[in-house]
Amino acid sequence: MDNGMESMLDTYLYETNSLLDRLDEMLVADEKAGDFSSDDVNEIFRIMHTIKGSSAMMEFGALATVTHHIEDLFFYIRDTGIDSLSQEHKKELFNLMFRSEDYLRGEISKIENGEPLIENIDDFANDINIFLKKISGDSGQDETAGNDVPDADSVSRDVSLPDDPGAECFLHVFLDSGVGMENLRAYMVANAVRECGIDFRYYPQDMESNSAASQEIIENGFFFAFDSQDAASQAVDILKSQNHISSYEIVTPEVPEPPKEAPAVVPAPAAGPAVPAAPAPVTGAAQAKPAAQVKTGAPVKQSLISVNLSKLDALMAIVGEIVITESMVTASPELQLLPRDSYDNFMKSGRQLRKLTDDLQDIAMSLRMVPISGVFQKMNRIVRDMKQSLNKDVRLTIIGEDTEVDKNIVDSIQDPIMHLVRNSMDHGIEETAQERIDAGKDPQGELILSASHTSSEVIISISDDGYGMDPDKLLAKARDKGLLVKPESEYTQKEALSLIMLPGFSTNQAVTEYSGRGVGMDVVKRNVESIGGMVSITSEVGVGTTMTLKIPLTLAIVDGMKVTVGSSIFTIPIANIRQSFKVTPEQIIRDENGNEMMECLDNFYPIIRLHEFYHLDTEVLSMEEGIVMWVEASDRSYCLFVDDLIGEQQVVVKPLPVFLNPFNLKNYGISGCTILGDGNISIILDVLSLHTAAIENV
Amino acid sequence: MSEQVMNQNENETRQVQEESSSVERCLTFESAGLVLFLSTNYVIEIINGYPITYLPLLPPYIKGIINLRGQILPVVDIRICMGQSDMADSSGDTSGQSCIIVIDVDSLPMGIIVDSVRQVMDIDLQDVRPIPVKRQQKLLDGMVTLNDGSVLMSFDCHALAECRY
Numbered sequence: 035m036d037n038g039m040e041s042m043l044d045t046y047l048y049e050t051n052s053l054l055d056r057l058d059e060m061l062v063a064d065e066k067a068g069d070f071s072s073d074d075v076n077e078i079f080r081i082m083h084t085i086k087g088s089s090a091m092m093e094f095g096a097l098a099t100v101t102h103h104i105e106d107l108f109f110y111i112r113d114t115g116i117d118s119l120s121q122e123h124k125k126e127l128f129n130l131m132f133r134s135e136d137y138l139r140g141e142i143s144k145i146e147n148g149e150p151l152i153e154n155i156d157d158f159a160n161d162i163n164i165f166l167k168k169i170s171g172d173s174g175q176d177e178t179a180g181n182d183v184p185d186a187d188s189v190s191r192d193v194s195l196p197d198d199p200g201a202e203c204f205l206h207v208f209l210d211s212g213v214g215m216e217n218l219r220a221y222m223v224a225n226a227v228r229e230c231g232i233d234f235r236y237y238p239q240d241m242e243s244n245s246a247a248s249q250e251i252i253e254n255g256f257f258f259a260f261d262s263q264d265a266a267s268q269a270v271d272i273l274k275s276q277n278h279i280s281s282y283e284i285v286t287p288e289v290p291e292p293p294k295e296a297p298a299v300v301p302a303p304a305a306g307p308a309v310p311a312a313p314a315p316v317t318g319a320a321q322a323k324p325a326a327q328v329k330t331g332a333p334v335k336q337s338l339i340s341v342n343l344s345k346l347d348a349l350m351a352i353v354g355e356i357v358i359t360e361s362m363v364t365a366s367p368e369l370q371l372l373p374r375d376s377y378d379n380f381m382k383s384g385r386q387l388r389k390l391t392d393d394l395q396d397i398a399m400s401l402r403m404v405p406i407s408g409v410f411q412k413m414n415r416i417v418r419d420m421k422q423s424l425n426k427d428v429r430l431t432i433i434g435e436d437t438e439v440d441k442n443i444v445d446s447i448q449d450p451i452m453h454l455v456r457n458s459m460d461h462g463i464e465e466t467a468q469e470r471i472d473a474g475k476d477p478q479g480e481l482i483l484s485a486s487h488t489s490s491e492v493i494i495s496i497s498d499d500g501y502g503m504d505p506d507k508l509l510a511k512a513r514d515k516g517l518l519v520k521p522e523s524e525y526t527q528k529e530a531l532s533l534i535m536l537p538g539f540s541t542n543q544a545v546t547e548y549s550g551r552g553v554g555m556d557v558v559k560r561n562v563e564s565i566g567g568m569v570s571i572t573s574e575v576g577v578g579t580t581m582t583l584k585i586p587l588t589l590a591i592v593d594g595m596k597v598t599v600g601s602s603i604f605t606i607p608i609a610n611i612r613q614s615f616k617v618t619p620e621q622i623i624r625d626e627n628g629n630e631m632m633e634c635l636d637n638f639y640p641i642i643r644l645h646e647f648y649h650l651d652t653e654v655l656s657m658e659e660g661i662v663m664w665v666e667a668s669d670r671s672y673c674l675f676v677d678d679l680i681g682e683q684q685v686v687v688k689p690l691p692v693f694l695n696p697f698n699l700k701n702y703g704i705s706g707c708t709i710l711g712d713g714n715i716s717i718i719l720d721v722l723s724l725h726t727a728a729i730e731n732v
Numbered sequence: 733m734s735e736q737v738m739n740q741n742e743n744e745t746r747q748v749q750e751e752s753s754s755v756e757r758c759l760t761f762e763s764a765g766l767v768l769f770l771s772t773n774y775v776i777e778i779i780n781g782y783p784i785t786y787l788p789l790l791p792p793y794i795k796g797i798i799n800l801r802g803q804i805l806p807v808v809d810i811r812i813c814m815g816q817s818d819m820a821d822s823s824g825d826t827s828g829q830s831c832i833i834v835i836d837v838d839s840l841p842m843g844i845i846v847d848s849v850r851q852v853m854d855i856d857l858q859d860v861r862p863i864p865v866k867r868q869q870k871l872l873d874g875m876v877t878l879n880d881g882s883v884l885m886s887f888d889c890h891a892l893a894e895c896r897y
Binding site: 350351352353601602647648649650688689690691692693694697699702704707709713714715716717 | 798802
């Protein structure tokens with residue numbers, strides 16, 4: 035494969051994958067609702083059509099065939115209306131669609147890996163056809179009639195105008211030779227015309243559903259019947275913007291000869307434009323108008339593009355430099371030499387530039403962030419599949435799916451989350467609804483998937499309301515397997531629960547399709563730790579289990595409050611701040627070691643003087659001059675004494691350089707740093723670890 | 733005739749290759765009263781005028797971090813590493829000559845503060861001899877005498893990156 039083909043393949047894979055994602059999303063949502071909306075039927079039809087077209091182009095014949103059959107099926111459903119299907123059929127249709135999606139995904143991943151595709155897809159295609167027959171058979175004989183009749187009379191109709199007494203004129207269209215799937219292309223042309231609001235009929239009438247019509251279209255072209263000449267000439271405009279049309283001609287029924295002769299002279303349009311195109315000179319205006327019309331009628335496209343990550347990084351670097359250079363220019367001392375008026379003007383433009391560069395920086399920074407919803411949506415599908423195969427009734431609740439996470443992290447947490455969801459479905463939720471009722475729970479199990487941000491971490495939790503885990507059982511099991519490293523009595527509940535994350539520990543006796551091989555939790559832990567995160571488990575017997583993943587953000591946007599201490603600027607995440615106030619020395623209470631405390635809302639909290647803890651030089655030493663910030667993180671709450679507040683700002687958290695890792699600043703309240711608008715660096719405080727370092731370890 | 737020329741050319745290129753195997757382009761700079769050199773393979777750029785953000789709780793030779801076009805780099809004052817803390821204080825970071833050399837050691841980027849940068853020159857690594865003093869400097873791993881009689885010390889940036897000092 036040469037380079038051009040390679041990049042086409044990339045595009046094909048990307049496009050097909052995103053279409054399948056979209057399909058999956060729709061199917062899961064529709065199945066929940068128990069019905070297809072007509073919009074979705076149209077959308078599925080379009081998706082299948084697109085995949086079919088591009089697969090055929092890339093010469094993946096089997097894929098094209100399967101999608102073609104599905105397209106046929108959805109065309110039928112679209113035509114007859116989804117309501118004509120019985121509940122049972124709908125259910126079957128869902129299963130069929132999920133199966134198809136899996137098949138398509140399987141094939142696509144084979145293409146990605148360069149493996150050979152399954153060429154024999156007759157069984158699968160048959161299933162789809164049987165289903166189509168079944169629903170069409172049930173809902174009347176129209177379909178069979180539609181299928182058979184045109185086949186029968188296509189020969190007789192070969193060279194004559196279609197029988198349409200109401201039509202004032204016909205448009206006879208030939209497609210380029212050898213484009214493939216002529217019937218569908220003809221149908222697409224018809225659709226394009228229809229989207230512009232022109233009323234017409236087309237022949238052969240069954241061209242989109244009957245692939246046998248292809249041959250006929252190849253040989254004789256196809257017809258549009260219009261009620262007026264105007265409509266016909268409008269349609270001609272539209273045809274000009276369509277691809278793959280070799281020639282067309284307006285024919286009025288009074289003169290039936292031309293269409294008769296054209297095929298006679300040229301048996302196939304392969305010989306090129308035998309019928310001369312309507313000789314309308316192509317003017318710019320004529321071209322633009324139909325194009326605009328087509329656009330308004332076209333389905334709304336996903337407004338996303340894919341960009342190489344390294345380009346984003348390069349963009350970030352350049353934007354950073356622009357910001358620095360901008361402040362260098364506007365702050366340069368030479369400006370003071372300018373006359374008053376010009377200086378003011380200059381500063382005005384300077385401020386404008388500043389605003390723009392700020393916006394630019396914000397946008398550049400947000401580019402790498404993607405919502406976690408993509409990962410969560412996939413879980414929908416897993417829960418749905420397992421629900422069926424395990425025969426458990428579970429609802430999945432998703433919270434915080436719009437939490438934004440760095441792209442790299444999203445990619446690497448998908449597998450761990452999937453494992454955890456499977457575990458919860460398989461082992462967490464009770465086997466039967468009766469068991470749940472006996473335990474006094476809602477017969478429908480619940481699985482909650484939630485994501486949220488803290489200052490330095492993304493917290494993803496997967497909780498179920500199932501059996502819960504018994505620490506004693508876990509300990510006993512670990513003892514049997516010889517995994518204990520200290521006396522059983524010394525294990526805390528938390529440590530006991532963590533035992534399940536040891537390699538080779540599986541609580542389930544039987545290995546199921548989904549989990550129970552004793553590698554799951556071990557792998558989850560390793561994967562999460564490899565991106566610097568941690569897994570923790572809380573569980574209560576009979577109530578449920580919650581698995582929490584804490585993953586540090588390599589690049590997350592945080593709302594922060596900037597404070598100064600001496601010449602350093604610190605950023606405290608707004609989420610951690612409860613209040614900030616001025617304090618008089620009288621409000622300070624000291625313990626016997628001189629540690630300061632103060633009272634807030636009837637409780638006493640310790641005060642940490644940031645300049646003392648970090649040994650910073652500052653002139654602000656007395657309580658009146660500085661400011662006290664009351665901060666809080668999980669269950670710790672305390673006050674920080676700083677020099678001054680600068681203001682609030684959204685900042686991008688950057689990790690400290692790797693070189694500094696040996697010094698463990700993370701354990702001393704410094705979780706990262708951020709670059710401020712003027713190019714200066716601010717240190718981001720981790721309220722929790724600062725407390726640990728300053729108060730608990732003294 | 734043309735063949736001969738070709739052969740000559742080949743010989744020449746071979747010679748050049750042989751030479752280049754041990755000759756490296758090196759950046760020479762002054763720090764703590766010594767003249768040091770460092771292969772340009774490690775050097776990314778030389779900057780000055782960047783504000784250094786102080787980070788608390790770190791050893792004194794780590795001056796802090798700088799923002800180099802959105803990239804956060806640690807800055808090390810090698811004068812303090814080499815036990816010249818008083819000199820570093822007196823010369824300060826503001827003196828006109830001192831600057832930061834940004835180096836990349838095994839894709840670990842960092843900045844080192846030096847008194848001044850001299851020039852880039854070719855140094856034959858075969859001429860570099862070990863430092864004959866027993867308690868040698870931990871950040872220096874060799875010395876070389878130039879034709880004009882001056883002595884250069886080889887700066888070991890790997891030692892710096894791996895905190896072997």
